[in-house]
Amino acid sequence: EVQLVETGGGLIQPGGSLRLSCAASGFTVSSNYMSWVRQAPGKGLEWVSVIYSGGSTYYADSVKGRFTISRDNSKNTLYLQMNSLRAEDTAVYYCAREERGALDAFDIWGQGTMVTVSS
Amino acid sequence: AIRITQSPSSLSASTGDRVTITCRASQGISSYLAWYQQKPGKAPKLLIYAASTLQSGVPSRFSGSGSGTDFTLTISCLQSEDFATYYCQQYYSYPFTFGQGTRLEIK
Numbered sequence: 001e002v003q004l005v006e007t008g009g010g011l012i013q014p015g016g017s018l019r020l021s022c023a024a025s026g027f028t029v030s031s032n033y034m035s036w037v038r039q040a041p042g043k044g045l046e047w048v049s050v051i052y053s054g055g056s057t058y059y060a061d062s063v064k065g066r067f068t069i070s071r072d073n074s075k076n077t078l079y080l081q082m083n084s085l086r087a088e089d090t091a092v093y094y095c096a097r098e099e100r101g102a103l104d105a106f107d108i109w110g111q112g113t114m115v116t117v118s119s
Numbered sequence: 120a121i122r123i124t125q126s127p128s129s130l131s132a133s134t135g136d137r138v139t140i141t142c143r144a145s146q147g148i149s150s151y152l153a154w155y156q157q158k159p160g161k162a163p164k165l166l167i168y169a170a171s172t173l174q175s176g177v178p179s180r181f182s183g184s185g186s187g188t189d190f191t192l193t194i195s196c197l198q199s200e201d202f203a204t205y206y207c208q209q210y211y212s213y214p215f216t217f218g219q220g221t222r223l224e225i226k
Contacts, residue, residue: 035215045155045163045206047215058213061120094162103210105153107174109162 002026002108004078004095009113016085016117022078022095022110030073033098035106036080038091038115048093049080052102063089085117121145121209125218131226132197140192140205140221147187148211154183154192157220158203166205167192199225 008020020036036048049059049069057069068081078095092112099107122145132138142152150170155163165174167183170190180195194201202225207218 044220045208045217047217050213060214098210103151103212105165105168105208105210106163107165112162
């Protein structure tokens with residue numbers, strides 16, 4: 001079965017760091033364009049970052065310089081390292097796959113992991 | 120970044136009704152537009168990609184149209200399971216952007 005499972009969310013103080021993981025099954029993370037998308041409580045969807053199959057990365061301006069997307073091919077897992085966290089980073093974080101490669105819709109989503117930034 | 124304006128923000132309808140949701144992009148995006156359905160506490164689900172192509176397994180009562188800057192999602196003959204929030208998304212260029220969402224409620 002093709003699926004994504006996120007872990008690593010939790011309550012963190014402003015300025016802190018957290019690493020989210022997204023374990024894939026049924027397909028190979030490194031062969032796909034993989035993104036993180038977040039959703040603040042009661043709000044809409046916001047794209048955060050992408051890692052290309054070739055390894056290049058791209059970020060939303062709101063997280064550039066603070067977040068890092070990466071992957072571990074041996075574990076077939078995607079990561080999001082989040083540093084210098086702010087209250088406005090509070091959201092459910094989803095990982096998602098672009099189905100047919102670059103510039104495509106997200107056909108597979110994880111269940112999401114909640115990140116709460118608060119003192 | 121490409122801005123996506125989605126309307127209406129909310130919509131009340133009855134089972135069996137036909138409803139239409141629209142999205143307008145701030146610049147031409149060809150057919151690089153997707154529609155998603157999201158239910159409370161769940162991840163979004165892809166309904167339509169390439170503006171009008173139905174994702175495998177999605178009922179045929181869902182349809183999409185448009186290209187360039189103006190797009191529509193139509194749900195014909197609403198079923199109880201269709202009451203949810205719908206989002207459009209452009210994937211013409213990064214950063215990908217989403218519409219604000221349309222909450223479809225039971226009248």
